[in-house]
Structures are given as structure tokens and as C-alpha cells.
Amino acid sequence: QVHLVESGGGLVQPGGSLRLSCAASGITFSAYAMGWYRQAPGKQREFVAEITRGGNGTYSDSVKGRFTISRDSAKNTVYLQMNVLKPEDTAVYYCRVIAAMNFYWGQGTQVTVSS
Numbered sequence: 001q002v003h004l005v006e007s008g009g010g011l012v013q014p015g016g017s018l019r020l021s022c023a024a025s026g027i028t029f030s031a032y033a034m035g036w037y038r039q040a041p042g043k044q045r046e047f048v049a050e051i052t053r054g055g056n057g058t059y060s061d062s063v064k065g066r067f068t069i070s071r072d073s074a075k076n077t078v079y080l081q082m083n084v085l086k087p088e089d090t091a092v093y094y095c096r097v098i099a100a101m102n103f104y105w106g107q108g109t110q111v112t113v114s115s
Contacts, residue, residue, distance in 0.1 A: 046060065051078060
């Protein structure tokens, strides 16, 4: 059974940084691309970043240059380093994997950017 558990969210001031983690189990982690998505209140869930099996990252235009996605196959964990945070980054952040044509999501972690 696939499980994704996010952590690392919290309250941070504008311009600050956070690092999110997503620990995966129930899959051969190194075989799958992993993604981060977010959902702000009253808005649809949106793509943030994805990392391929080989470690190549792609980003939404809104976070490019500020966020970095990475993965550690020894720990079955994907990370999202978020720098220069803005109030509009406030959202619940979710980890996602597509395995055997099924979509799996974590429970999410809240990120609030506010002074």
C-alpha cells in the first residue's frame, strides 16, 4: 500500500525559507517521478514542481528560481526547498506519485507566509 507523508510546513515571514519533506513507502521509490502540488483556500490544486527518476526538476513559473525539488532514494524522500517565500505561496502542499496508473497523494502540510 502506497503512503506519502509530508512534513515541514509552518508559519514563516515573507522572504523566509522552509524545507518540506515527503516520505514515501509501498513503492520502489527510485522508479517513479515525484511531484509537489499546492492548494490555496478557494482555489484549485496546482502544480508546483516535479522531479524525474534521474533527478531532473521542472517548476511552475510562479516558483521557478525560488524553489528547488530534490530526492534522496536512500531515504525514500522527496524535498521541496522554498526560499524567498511570498504571501501568495500560502497553501496546503501535497506530495504526489503516479504508480500503476493510480494517483497517490499525501495528507498535505500547511505553509503560511505572513508577517
